[in-house]
Amino acid sequence: MPKKAMETLTESMYYTLMAFRLGPMCGTDVMAFVESWTEGRVQMGPATLYTILGKFEKEGYIQEVSVEGRKRTYRITDKGLSAYQEERARLARCIDDARRLETEEGRAWLNSREPELSIDFRPAHATT
């Protein structure tokens, strides 16, 4: 079933909320943080950032706290913090599921279902 908008955050959105967790920031600061903290892996274009800020403000994830000339500063709201924590927990579960598959528990599960499975799901390093 397709997810509704904002149910799962994209990587850019997730890192934007992560940036705002540090404190009130303007758009330029967010971009600088994301590029720096991900060591250049995640680079946000200006249009992407602008769209995310607009969407988050509309959804109530962030709110504007001050305007100095052309520079607008935002802070994360409780709703935004909650969304960030939910996404973080979801990502943690994804990694946890992958790790569990490599353990005794995972191997036992695979063995119990091997005759039913048409594809060999055994871990690459497993021996028969």
Added chain:
Amino acid sequence: MESWLGDMARQGLFLQEEGIAWGLVRFQPGEPKEVEYRLVSRRKPQMLWKRFLFGNPEEYLDGPKEEEVDLFAQFGWVYLSKCGNFFVYQAEGEQVFEVDSDPQVQAISIQAVRDQEITSLVLFLINTAIIYSLNSSWSLFTILTRGWLPYFIPLILPLLWLFFLLLLQVCTLDRLRRKLARGVPLDHRKPWRHRSGLHFIKCAGSLLVALAFVGSWAYAYSGDIYVPSECFDVREYPGDPPFATVADLAPPGEYRLNHSHFSSGVTVWSNKLVPVYISWCEKADVTTDDGSVFTAALCVEYYELENEWLAKGLLWGCKKEGKQLAKRQDSYKVLTLPDLPADYAWAYVDAWDHPALLVRVGSKVLLASLEQTGDCQLSLEEWTTQMAESIQS
């Protein structure tokens, strides 16, 4: 658009500041070089009614906000021009920092533009319906049955064409949005030539529609659209008309046609949808044996249509027309009818302050108005019943 502008720059033609307007693009010459162009969607809707309602110029500026322009400038992108619901930015060189790095986020901005276009489309339909219903005294069925449709189609063609263009825009944006939502980034170097054909087709279509509109309007204004008809005196009508006339409504007596302040006559025509049409205007005096005079002016429009569905439509059209005309003269009033032998009957006071009857029996429609003066007069019940009964069979 992006790849086309880039190709033009490689030929030494560069988009001017605010160089896109009314479907035209202005260029300035220069040294050919690699320049990238990007179309970035507007953040806020651009509907006129919101400017009147909210009146906050900050919210509904024509161009991008200054902070947006500054932010883009930090990455080498310079704002150039508006282009419908998009802003055109330019950056020099082949290796540029992309403005949109996340296709799924870009899909969100495209969706906002698509939603605004859908709203424009719906408002366009609502406005058209309201304007038509308030101003038009001709219903579609009136136009259809009188054979005017071939001349009216080009008149409404601009509306249909505009609706088609809006719908095409909505579908294009939606297709783009779905592609981006799947995580597929746009190809900014996509060959533009095969899309340019579609653009020229739209331009040619718009030109043809405009010409057809002007041509049809001129032709309709010339009066040549009316169906060829025959006109003659009521006494010359061959046989009996298929409805009651003054002679049938009046009490027995001496009949005399009366031309004072009234022009009697019959007009007949026929077409595929309306095999029989009779317009009958008759003013006559009937002097009874006891010396009383029955004077009446009867105007009838009688239709025999191809089928009942057309008759129902025409009836609705005639009712709408009669009501609108009477309301303009402040004479409109619905009259109470007895139970008439008809599929539908309705009576009202028409624009000339006379009682009028609109009745349908099967695929026949009759519109009759009767003005009575003189010593003896028929009641509404009497003459409407006779008229309804006369068109049975």
